[in-house]
Amino acid sequence: MVSNMTDYEKERLEFNWNIPQYFNFATDVVDKWAQNPDKLAMLWVDEQDNEVRRTFKDFQDRSNKLANLLVEKGIKEGDIVILIMPRYIEWWETFLACLRIGAVVSPGTIQLTTKDLLFRVDTASAAAIITDSRTAAKVDEIKAELPSVKVKIVVGEDREDWINYNPALESYTTEFNGPKTRSDAPAILFFTSGTTGNPKMTVHTHTTYPYAHLITGKYWLDLNSEDLHWNLSDTGWGKAAWSSLFGPWHMGTALFVHHESRFNTKRCLELLQKYPITTLCGAPTNYRMLVLEDLSAYEFSALRSCTGAGEPLNPEVIDTWKEATGITIRDGYGQTETVLVVGNFPCVPIRPGSMGKPAPGFVVEVIDEQGQILPPGKEGDIAIRVKPERPVGLFMEYWQEPERTARCFRGDWYITGDRAVKDEDGYLWFVGRADDVILAAGYRIGPFEVESALIEHEAVAESAVVASPDALRGEIVKAFVVLANGYHPSSSLVKELQDYVKRVTAPYKYPREIEFVESLPKTVSGKIRRVQLREMEWSKKGKGK
Structure with a gap:
């Protein structure tokens, strides 16, 4: 291809960018296909190997039915709809229906607690909740x-005071005449966690995510209308919008969706072998x-492309995967606040461990605290130029x-909160979240x-590195390590790992402390929660950070 x-x-x-005055992903993209x-x-498969196939026409008809239902129940343009569902087909139908009527979709994970739900509904003054039985x-x-909630819809068994999604839809027509949505009108509201305090509410318009993810699907995922694309992400975070909805469907790509209760590596590999999946996208944790x-x-006979995003992918993992499959995992970088802004693209030589180069439509640089572009080799803040022209794929x-919102901008730049180094050839190399960087002596x-x-060491399955307080050096490097099968914690293994890091990277970077753990705390998107480990470490040593 x-x-x-x-x-x-x-x-x-x-x-x-060629932004139209009016844009609606459901009518302008899905209805076109x-x-x-x-x-x-979509080809949907559950844990019992039941298969369901859905055409774009099916999604057009079903989302039109739901749009009619929502309008009849009083949901209007600008209303916020909380959408919490596992990988049910109804998640995609609901997302499209909300876009059609100009409502603002607020996706969330099924792992949310009652406290989380109360915060989200109350803060957003949500008008509707559409969810599964467990969350209901x-x-x-x-x-x-x-x-504030006027409408509650559940997928599953009947519940008092809830509309049962599928039976209710039968009463509505597949024809829907909704409003023309302005391209700059709010369309999506993500709750995204920071290092402290309650989640931030990140607003996207009909263009900053639904339209602008054309960049993600076309250039980074490199999809076409004949592909079958599998994104391993949960529906509860931004990556599902990236790679399970907007990016692929812009390109007319069919989605492979596996409805599962938890990620199972053997099952994943079996499905890759069984189905003609051509492109795979996952978090680094999945690949690790x-x-x-x-x-x-x-044997993955159909697979031609693999991508990873969420946090940087270790070169060792990239090498192991390529040796087994012949495919190099192409890292990509963006945030809940953005579409794909930096990536390893098929036509650009890959440097394993690098974030890649800026995507078309974005000027991305490494800058200092005064907003000046730093020379190659100097560490600084990853920044996106927003003046004189603001790129479309940046949140509202x-x-x-x-x-x-104002604190995210420095002069002509949007500051991502991540640190990197840019090399002589324009490749960006991730250092860490600004809060994660360790200052040791x-x-x-x-x-x-x-x-x-x-992770290059055979004994290590996974690791997380954080700052630990130290009276002499201020901070030291501490590693939390999950061991591979067949290895057991010991002082000799600690020494072996420390010596290994000294050999393969600068000696001053070695972890002065190593703690063996059964697992690492992660977000629903698979990112390691270093902030949790760091806070635990500083609290344990009677410090605060």
């Missing part, structure tokens, strides 16, 4: 505290788990928090480089 971008520099030079009634949009039960525990299996026992604002140490060194 010929890549969608064959000349990186030419594409960046000639790229233009639905003109071919047989065009496959949590909502019922706090229903007296949710005065997959390479611990015997990959030589599987943190809702109701103008001061927090005057040295700045990024956790990712130490973690990458550790």
Whole structure:
């Protein structure tokens, strides 16, 4: 297959966003593909191997039905709809229905507690909740505290005061005449966690995510209308919008969806072997788990492209995967606040461990505290140029928090909160979250480089590196290590790992403390929660950070 971008520099030079005044992903993209009634949009498989196939026409019809239901029940343009569902087909139908009527979708994970739900519904003044039976039960525990909610819809068994999704849809027509949505109108509200305090409410318009993820699907995922694309992400975080909805469907790509209760590496490899999946996208955690299996026992005849995002992928994992599959995992970088802004693209030579180069439509640099671009080799803040022209794939604002929104900007730049180094050839190399960088005896140490060194050792399955307080050095490098099968904690293994890191990276970066753990705390998106480990470490030693 010929890549969608064959000349990186030419594409960046000639790229233009071409934003229309009105845009709606459901009507302008999904309904376009639905003109071919047989065009496959999704192959859905559950844990019992039950298969369901859905065309774009199916999604058009079903989302139109739901749109009619919501409008009849009083949901209107601008209303916020909380959407919490596992990988049910209804999640995609609901997302499209909300976009059609101009409502603002607020996705969340099924792992949310009643306290989380109360905070989200109350803070957003949500008008509707559409969810599964398990979450509906949590909502019922706090229903007296949710005065803004006008409509509650559940997928599953009947519940008192809830509309049962599938039976209810049968009463509505597949024809829907909704409003023309302005491209700059709010469309999505993500709750995204920071290092402290309550989650931020990140607002996207109809163009900053639904439209702008054309970049993600076309250039980074490199999809076409004949692909079958599998994104391993949970529906509860931004990556599902990236790679399970907007990016692929822009390109007319069919989605492979596996509804599962938890990620199972053997099952994942079996499905990759069984189905004609051509492109795979996952979090680094997924790949780190997959390479611990015997990959030589599987054959992935259809697979042509693999991508990873969420946090940097260790070079050792990339090498192991390539040796087994012949495919290099291409890292990509972005945030809940953005679409894909930096990536390893098929037409650009890959440097394992690098974030890659800026995507078409974005100027991304490493800058200092005064907003000046730093020379190659100097560590600084990853920043996106927003003046004189703001790129389309950048969020609208943190809702109701103008001061927090303003703090993200420095002169002509949006500050991502991540640190990196840019090399002589324009490749970006991730150092860490600004809060994660370790300051030891005057040295700045990024956790990712130490973690990458550790994972090269055969005894290490996974690791997380954080700052630990130290009276002499201020901070030292501490590593939390999950051991591979067959290895057991010992003082001799600690010494072996420390010596190994000294050999493969700068000696001052070695972990002066190593703690063996059964597992690492992670977000629902699979990112390691270093902040939790760091806070635990500083609290344990009677310090605060």
